[in-house]
Amino acid sequence: MEEYPNGNEGSFNSEEADGVVKECIEAVVGGDDYSVNQVNKWTASIVERCLTQLVKQGKPYKYIVTCAVMQKTGAGLHTANSCYWDTAVDGSCTVRWENRTMYCVVSVFAVAIP
Amino acid sequence: RVSATTKNKRVGSLILKKNDRKSYSRVTFPSEAVAMDEYQTEEETAFVVEEVSKIIKESVEAAIGGNAYQHSRVNQWSTSVVEQCLSQLSKLGKPFKYIVTCIIMQKNGAGLQTASTCFWDNSSDGSCAVRWENKSMYCIVNVFGLAL
Numbered sequence: 001m002e003e004y005p006n007g008n009e010g011s012f013n014s015e016e017a018d019g020v021v022k023e024c025i026e027a028v029v030g031g032d033d034y035s036v037n038q039v040n041k042w043t044a045s046i047v048e049r050c051l052t053q054l055v056k057q058g059k060p061y062k063y064i065v066t067c068a069v070m071q072k073t074g075a076g077l078h079t080a081n082s083c084y085w086d087t088a089v090d091g092s093c094t095v096r097w098e099n100r101t102m103y104c105v106v107s108v109f110a111v112a113i114p
Numbered sequence: 115r116v117s118a119t120t121k122n123k124r125v126g127s128l129i130l131k132k133n134d135r136k137s138y139s140r141v142t143f144p145s146e147a148v149a150m151d152e153y154q155t156e157e158e159t160a161f162v163v164e165e166v167s168k169i170i171k172e173s174v175e176a177a178i179g180g181n182a183y184q185h186s187r188v189n190q191w192s193t194s195v196v197e198q199c200l201s202q203l204s205k206l207g208k209p210f211k212y213i214v215t216c217i218i219m220q221k222n223g224a225g226l227q228t229a230s231t232c233f234w235d236n237s238s239d240g241s242c243a244v245r246w247e248n249k250s251m252y253c254i255v256n257v258f259g260l261a262l
Contacts, residue, residue, distance in 0.1 A: 062233055063232065064231075065232075071226070
């Protein structure tokens with residue numbers, strides 16, 4: 001009965017976070033093309049929006065949200081992350097989004113408050 | 115002891131963030147001996163940006179130092195940068211959980227913008243970002259430290 005993959009109160013629900021992040025990205029850059037003047041504003045909005053939605057869930061976590069927006073010109077981009085934490089209660093979720101002119105990679109890290 | 119009340123503080127843009135966490139001074143000291151203990155304890159349990167920055171720079175140099183961007187090797191490089199950083203950080207023995215992220219991008223004129231924001235305890239948690247480059251690629255590493 002206790003073996004459900006994400007029915008556990010104690011661990012981070014990454015599917016839920018995934019959904020929240022996708023909505024935030026769509027809301028901020030949904031129909032736009034890459035623009036040097038706006039990209040600064042976009043990345044700040046995406047992270048703030050994600051953070052606000054996550055905090056609203058009221059769970060006992062500290063959050064770190066990072067976002068990278070890159071123009072599509074054929075360059076290669078590689079991201080990696082590594083975490084030293086309590087794997088039973090902490091978790092992360094990474095969402096990769098793109099449109100015709102840009103890529104957007106958002107990562108959420110949730111660390112339980114002891 | 116870290117209290118459970120977290121303050122909502124946005125870190126803002128990674129590249130521009132300046133983190134001055136060196137001020138942990140106390141006004142009154144009951145006695146000389148106790149003062150020394152308190153100072154050392156704070157050193158051992160604070161997130162020291164310079165120290166972390168040094169660790170990151172060394173790890174990046176060691177992993178990709180003299181190399182040119184190569185699609186076939188970049189996976190291995192970013193993994194080794196984060197693993198190297200993390201192992202050096204855990205060797206510091208401080209009571210922190212760490213998150214290390216690394217972005218490697220080929221230089222070909224594309225624009226890249228990154229941002230991060232954190233919901234944590236401002237008095238004990240910290241972050242450090244290092245931007246490194248050579249002729250053919252950029253490497254951006256972030257370390258976030260969350261006090262236990």
